Amino acid sequence: MGYLRKLGFKVSSRVGYFFPPAESGNSEKFKVTHIDPLWFTGGFDSLGDYIKSRTEDRETLPYEIDGLVIKVNETDVRDFLGFTGHHPRWAIAYKFESPEGITEVLDIDIQVGRTGRITPVARVSPVSIGGSTISNVTLHNQEYINILDLAVGDSVTVSKRGDVIPAVERVVEKNEKGYSVWKLPKSCPSCKAPLIVKGAHHFCPNNSCPAQVKGRIFFFIARNQMDIDGFGPETAEFLINKGFVKDIADIYSFDYSKLEGYPGFGSKKIKLLSEGVKKSITQPYRRVLPSLGIPEIGKKVAELLIQGGFRDVEDLFTIAESGDRESLLAIKGIGERIAEIIIEEFSSDSVIAMVEKLKNAGLNFIEEESSDLNDLLQVFEGQVWCITGSFENFKPRTLAGEEIVKRGGRTVSAVTGKTTHLLAGESS
Ligand SMILES: [Zn+2]
Incomplete structure (x- = not known):
């Protein structure tokens, strides 16, 4: 940071630098160059005072902070300490007390x-x-x-x-009205099915419970899932409330021309909606699988399964039927708990029926054999790019768009509020 400051970059002046006490004989070793005169410097014993003053002047900052990060400054010591499974041993966060x-x-x-x-x-x-x-x-x-x-x-x-x-x-x-400790009801507020207990939580076991169905549909259409153009939460709410869509698969069987005449559904909107739904059929398996909302089968687990050779949803049904835990555990990153859930879920009638219906609708349940395309990191996931101008290495410029799409991004022809990136070439 000191070096960056010397080069002219703006660096925080609120850094503290702490070194071992002089009597340890080590302080010479820890001399650093480029210290900003505004930085706090002191021995280890002054760390408490530093935290106290940073806590006090926190309110006066023009931006919000929720804590401090304390790190070992010496890179060789960092290398020596290394990492645990999820964090470095040479850095720790100090969180301010919550308001x-x-x-x-x-x-x-x-x-x-x-x-x-x-x-x-x-x-x-x-x-x-x-x-x-x-x-x-x-x-x-x-x-x-x-x-x-x-x-x-x-x-x-x-x-x-x-x-x-x-x-x-x-x-x-305590309240003065004599209310006692609140208790969950015995049945689901949405469908009245008796609740069951799994681990620390209560669950409604009814797969066709209206609240669950609504949640699944909202999850499925969301932008970071199937990303269906023109199909927002309001549209979903309307279709569910009217009884037109009772589960995910109905999205693909409903005749959208029936919406003609309902307020808010002009012919332009209907066209957009049915085209969006049609287009979403081409989403790859690696996006369809985590969109189904099956517990624990999020993007990460879906990716692990595909990379681990489970490129066809039928593989999962086969594994579930035979209870073959070992094949799942052989995939690095899949542990006992996830393996258990995969077997349970892919044995359940509701998941089998849902996949069957969506397969019939034409959705992808097989990830193509490993080509270069499949191995590309999805670094542009969730991003919306607009491309303008011309490029030396992308002629025509739609080639640049293809590269973005291959890596999980989307391209649009004009900048809107949803555009996250603008790629500007020459004479744009
Ligand atoms: Zn319910």
């Missing part, structure tokens, strides 16, 4: 997720914490509520953990 506020729990609602998972959510009197107004706080599960000993009407302390996610920390005053 808190006191409010009252007005009610506790229940959300049913796309996998049937039940999440209680506290509706609280709007309270301002760390610059934003909080009125909903997740309570995770029954166990969490029991530990808090929480009832409707209680006054609670709410914090923004990591300064992002609001959490109920503790009850500060």
Whole structure:
């Protein structure tokens, strides 16, 4: 950082540099050059003071920070310490204490997720914490509520953990109305099926539960999943509420011309919608599989399965039928728990039926044998590029667009609010 500063880059002047005490005989070794005169320097014993002063002047900064990072400065020591499975041994984050506020729990609602998972959510009197107004706080599960000993009407302390996610920390005053600790109902609020317990959470076991179906459809059409043009959440909501679409597969069998005459569905919108749906049929298997919303089969696991040779969904059904855990465990990155879930899910009638329907609709359930294309890292995933001007190495410039698409990106012909990148060539 000192070197960058010397070159003229703007570098934070709020850095602290700490060295071992002189009596250790080591301080000479840790002399650094290019120290900014504004930087704090001191021995290890002054680290506490530094953290205290940074915590105090945090509010005066023109940008938000949620903590400090403490790192070993010597690169050879970093090499020596190395990494654990997920973090370096030579760096650690210091998080500031979360800002808190006191409010009252007005009610506790229940959300049913796309996998049937039940999440209680506290509706609280709007309270301002760390610059934003909080009125909903997740309570995770029954166990969490029991530990808090929480009832409707209680006054609670709410914090923004990591300064992002609001959490109920503790009850500060019990309600005076005599409400006792809140309990989850025995049945699903959406479909009335009796709830079951799996691990720490309650689940609605009914696969055709309206709340789950809605969640699955919303997940499936989303931009980072199947990315169906013209098919936004409002359209989905409308189609579900009208009963036109009852599950993912219905998206492909519904006759969109029937929407003619409904408010908001002009012929242009209908054309866009049905073309978007048609186009999404060509999405590759590596995108279809994680879009199905099968628990734990996200993009990462889908990619591991494909790279591990499971290029056809039928491979997964075969494995599930024979209970062949070993073949799954042979894939690096797939552990006991995921293997168990894959076998359970791909044995379930609902997953079998869903895949069957989508296959009939023409969706891809086989990833083509490894060609160069399949091995390209999807570095432009979720990005929208607009290309303009001309290029020496991409003639015509649509060749540049093809390279972007191969790597997971999308191209558009004009810049809109959704465009994330502009690639400008000569005379553009
Ligand atoms: Zn339900």
